[in-house]
């Protein structure tokens with residue numbers, strides 16, 4: 549016994565290394581699970597543009613696009629005409645100034661009884677004609693611009709109607725896309741859990757079965773990493789409303805389990821537990837410390853495990869010879885001479901089979 553306790557504890561550095569490596573192992577396993585899950589997440593979902601093509605009339609869409617182009621063209625024309633109008637307007641204003649000046653001169657001339665010269669008269673006529681010409685052009689341009697504006701308004705109305713039609717047709721497309729997206733998300737969640745849950749189940753079984761094994765940290769890392777990954781996937785894909793219940797359910801189970809554990813620890817002190825464990829091991833002819841078969845008597849040349857022990861056919865011909873026995877695997881004394889009667893007794897059970905004397909189980 550003392551040999552195994554020494555082995556199990558090890559130095560401070562060893563214990564630290566084991567804890568640290570357990571953590572590293574957990575992180576690595578978590579990573580590997582992450583790769584698996586990410587590959588599933590890369591599966592492509594529904595394509596909205598494809599769905600829209602099925603629902604929305606292509607003719608209507610191209611009509612709307614064409615109308616947009618026409619509107620842009622008309623807008624450009626309006627801009628051009630307005631610019632021209634502005635230039636003509638500027639010309640008109642400067643001509644008007646010239647004419648006003650000429651009129652002013654003429655007025656002064658009349659006051660001084662000096663008549664307009666012929667050149668002056670000609671200039672005045674030319675300016676007046678140009679002014680009138682400009683005014684006419686300005687009117688024409690105004691007319692053109694207002695016609696273009698009307699045309700643009702008509703086009704905008706037509707485009708609005710087309711857009712309304714498209715939007716009406718888009719509604720079912722959006723609904724279908726949403727439905728397909730939800731289904732795709734569920735599929736992803738299902739696939740991920742289909743991979744993770746069996747792994748988690750295996751981890752749980754291994755942890756429960758091997759809780760006494762010296763390799764327990766390995767299994768713990770495996771189980772812990774898987775559990776965290778499952779929780780993350782569940783949280784990602786299911787609304788937190790459901791997740792809340794799953795989480796609270798899991799916590800309830802863990803807390804209840806811990807409570808049971810502590811209650812039992814108080815109710816049955818540790819030695820009692822140990823004796824129970826040792827007793828069960830002796831019943832199966834297995835070393836209570838390392839589970840290596842206790843190969844004595846007719847079982848000397850057989851081999852068995854916890855599971856196969858009851859299926860074993862033990863050869864007849866009894867070897868009644870009793871002698872001390874030490875586990876060849878872990879070195880624990882399993883049968884030893886009784887300190888009281890000197891006969892061979894179980895080394896790890898409280899009482900001698902022969903004289904009944906009690907000894908303390910460590």
Ligand SMILES: [Zn+2]
Pocket residue numbers: 835836837838839840875876877878879880
């Ligand atoms: Zn052993």
Ligand SMILES: [Zn+2]
Pocket residue numbers: 886887888889890891893900901902903904905
């Ligand atoms: Zn005895």
